[in-house]
Amino acid sequence: MTTTDDRPTMIEFKDVHKYYGDYHALRGINGTIKAGEFFSLLGPSGCGKTTLLRTIAGFEDISSGVIMIDGKDMASVAANTRPTNMVFQSYAIFPHMSVEENVGFGLRKDPRSKDEKAAAVAEALGMVGLKGFGKRAAHALSGGQRQRVALARALILKPKVLLLDEPLSALDKKMREHMQVELIKLQRQVGITFILVTHDQEEALVMSDRIAVMFDGEIAQLADPETLYRRPATKKVADFIGTMNFIPATILSEAGDKVEIEAKGLGRVALDIAQAPTPAGEDPVVGLRPETLTLLYDDQKAPERETEGVIDEVIYFGDMTYYDVYLGGTDVEVRLSMRNVPGRPVLDVGTKVRVAWSPSALVLFR
Amino acid sequence: MKKAPILKGYTLFYLLFLYGPILLLPIFAFNDSKVVAFPLKGLTLNWFAEMAADQNLRTAAKNSLIIAFSVSSISTILGIFAARASVRYNFPGKAPIMGMIMLPLVLPEMIVAMALLVVLLSLGIQLSLFTVIVGQVLICTPFAVAILTSAFQSLDRSLEEASLDLGETAVSTFRLIVLPLVMPGIMASFLICFTISFDEFIIANFLGSGKPILSVYIFGQFRFPAKVPSMLALGTVLVLFSIILLGFAEYMRRRGIAKAGGKDSGGLL
Numbered sequence: 001m002t003t004t005d006d007r008p009t010m011i012e013f014k015d016v017h018k019y020y021g022d023y024h025a026l027r028g029i030n031g032t033i034k035a036g037e038f039f040s041l042l043g044p045s046g047c048g049k050t051t052l053l054r055t056i057a058g059f060e061d062i063s064s065g066v067i068m069i070d071g072k073d074m075a076s077v078a079a080n081t082r083p084t085n086m087v088f089q090s091y092a093i094f095p096h097m098s099v100e101e102n103v104g105f106g107l108r109k110d111p112r113s114k115d116e117k118a119a120a121v122a123e124a125l126g127m128v129g130l131k132g133f134g135k136r137a138a139h140a141l142s143g144g145q146r147q148r149v150a151l152a153r154a155l156i157l158k159p160k161v162l163l164l165d166e167p168l169s170a171l172d173k174k175m176r177e178h179m180q181v182e183l184i185k186l187q188r189q190v191g192i193t194f195i196l197v198t199h200d201q202e203e204a205l206v207m208s209d210r211i212a213v214m215f216d217g218e219i220a221q222l223a224d225p226e227t228l229y230r231r232p233a234t235k236k237v238a239d240f241i242g243t244m245n246f247i248p249a250t251i252l253s254e255a256g257d258k259v260e261i262e263a264k265g266l267g268r269v270a271l272d273i274a275q276a277p278t279p280a281g282e283d284p285v286v287g288l289r290p291e292t293l294t295l296l297y298d299d300q301k302a303p304e305r306e307t308e309g310v311i312d313e314v315i316y317f318g319d320m321t322y323y324d325v326y327l328g329g330t331d332v333e334v335r336l337s338m339r340n341v342p343g344r345p346v347l348d349v350g351t352k353v354r355v356a357w358s359p360s361a362l363v364l365f366r
Numbered sequence: 367m368k369k370a371p372i373l374k375g376y377t378l379f380y381l382l383f384l385y386g387p388i389l390l391l392p393i394f395a396f397n398d399s400k401v402v403a404f405p406l407k408g409l410t411l412n413w414f415a416e417m418a419a420d421q422n423l424r425t426a427a428k429n430s431l432i433i434a435f436s437v438s439s440i441s442t443i444l445g446i447f448a449a450r451a452s453v454r455y456n457f458p459g460k461a462p463i464m465g466m467i468m469l470p471l472v473l474p475e476m477i478v479a480m481a482l483l484v485v486l487l488s489l490g491i492q493l494s495l496f497t498v499i500v501g502q503v504l505i506c507t508p509f510a511v512a513i514l515t516s517a518f519q520s521l522d523r524s525l526e527e528a529s530l531d532l533g534e535t536a537v538s539t540f541r542l543i544v545l546p547l548v549m550p551g552i553m554a555s556f557l558i559c560f561t562i563s564f565d566e567f568i569i570a571n572f573l574g575s576g577k578p579i580l581s582v583y584i585f586g587q588f589r590f591p592a593k594v595p596s597m598l599a600l601g602t603v604l605v606l607f608s609i610i611l612l613g614f615a616e617y618m619r620r621r622g623i624a625k626a627g628g629k630d631s632g633g634l635l
Contacts, residue, residue, distance in 0.1 A: 106532035
């Protein structure tokens with residue numbers, strides 16, 4: 001994970017609001033995106049992530065607040081003069097033009113000579129792995145190829161910021177995973193700030209330096225992928241990113257930087273205050289990721305804590321097995337994942353097991 | 367699957383009823399007899415020669431072409447504005463406004479013609495080719511709007527945004543992206559309005575003030591039995607002309623949809 005804190009700010013949002021009539025689409029967006037960062041806007045559909053991206057591009061004006069790009073207020077800057085370029089969800093390849101006409105479209109007003117422009121187009125096509133595709137008709141391309149053309153077309157203008165609106169959602173799973181890696185490599189190569197909009201949390205985790213998780217027009221958490229995964233700020237974020245078990249708990253005492261709780265099925269646990277994000281006024285629950293729970297075989301000893309349980313469900317995935325386990329004779333059920341390594345048989349439903357866990361892996365939402 | 371001879375017969379009869387009379391046109395146009403009746407007398411091109419020599423008919427044809435060209439141009443331009451507005455923008459009263467633009471499609475033409483005649487006369491406007499054009503634009507514009515709406519609808523909005531994003535202005539985007547992609551729709555609209563105007567009779571008769579216009583002229587000639595065969599020759603030419611025009615229009619429409627990567631939602635043919 002690269003640290004991005006020392007880089008200069010590329011984009012800054014100051015209390016950005018957007019209304020569509022009565023509908024409040026963006027509700028006070030604040031935050032900064034650093035130069036050269038791979039930044040993702042992640043959230044379910046309708047959370048405002050695409051709207052926010054389009055306000056950066058200049059396709060939507062904002063109702064109030066300020067958007068700065070590279071230190072300049074964008075309020076009076078039209079979309080066609082902003083230092084941003086976009087890869088559209090539909091790719092928006094001009095169907096009546098060839099690949100090279102598409103890629104070179106942004107160079108129409110470029111004062112360079114015809115040959116220099118052709119060289120730039122060829123270079124951009126080479127960068128996205130489409131060398132020699134220039135003469136093809138745009139409508140004869142596959143989905144993956146269209147996306148590469150859209151990328152080359154946007155990058156040829158060497159924008160300060162590249163905006164990507166769900167660029168991988170139209171591709172099949174294999175192609176998507178392949179393009180994720182290619183996009184990361186490309187971003188490192190060109191060093192341009194990438195802002196990706198996605199509803200796919202896995203994609204965001206894989207690709208981003210930092211992620212803003214959005215719900216209902218607000219940024220719920222802005223953090224690097226690891227922090228987001230290990231220390232989600234709210235229960236909603238925790239639920240949206242990956243799988244999280246939630247166990248009802250009661251708070252016994254809170255003193256200094258320690259919080260002591262009683263979690264149903266796990267017993268008394270002392271947590272560090274860092275494991276308890278800002279209270280939201282909800283009923284207290286602790287969150288536990290499936291991979292932080294381990295089944296203990298035979299006479300294995302738990303390194304920290306262990307709890308008894310009964311297997312309720314077994315879901316076999318080939319490399320992994322998911323177990324749903326009732327904890328400590330309660331009705332609390334948790335999901336845990338085990339790698340299927342040699343000498344570790346897949347257990348049956350109803351088996352009594354011991355589950356190892358670590359207090360430091362817990363997050364308390366209250 | 368069960369055969370349905372009644373349905374089959376019905377279909378055949380239906381098609382014969384529709385196209386049989388039209389098939390008679392060329393048959394009698396080439397028939398060497400002043401009487402339009404079987405049995406046929408022999409092959410001749412005389413009626414076509416007579417048609418071509420008719421000075422009044424030429425004037426009427428010229429007037430009809432002027433009207434049709436003006437009507438299709440004006441209707442298509444109005445159609446572009448209306449279709450673009452209805453596809454791209456939301457404004458108060460949009461649904462009733464669009465509804466009223468499309469209304470002449472179902473309004474009896476007779477009523478439109480009578481109403482226009484009353485208004486024009488009370489305003490003291492001389493009836494002329496111009497008044498025919500005005501009336502026919504009213505009838506043709508809904509067709510233009512319908513065709514062009516489908517052309518603009520199949521245009522992905524992000525194409526225009528992409529062009530803006532790449533540095534073009536709204537005007538150059540319209541020229542470089544929108545116009546080429548809806549051009550087949552514009553052509554189709556022009557051609558269909560042309561055909562509708564060319565054989566339109568009611569408005570031409572009501573608002574034309576006896577000026578020679580092809581449809582009105584043909585109707586008038588049918589009073590003289592001797593003229594009928596040459597009118598059938600003219601009819602044959604017009605049928606061919608219409609088929610070519612409409613076929614070309616539909617070809618352009620389909621090509622436009624395919625070019626913009628859209629789905630065909632049904633056309634006129």
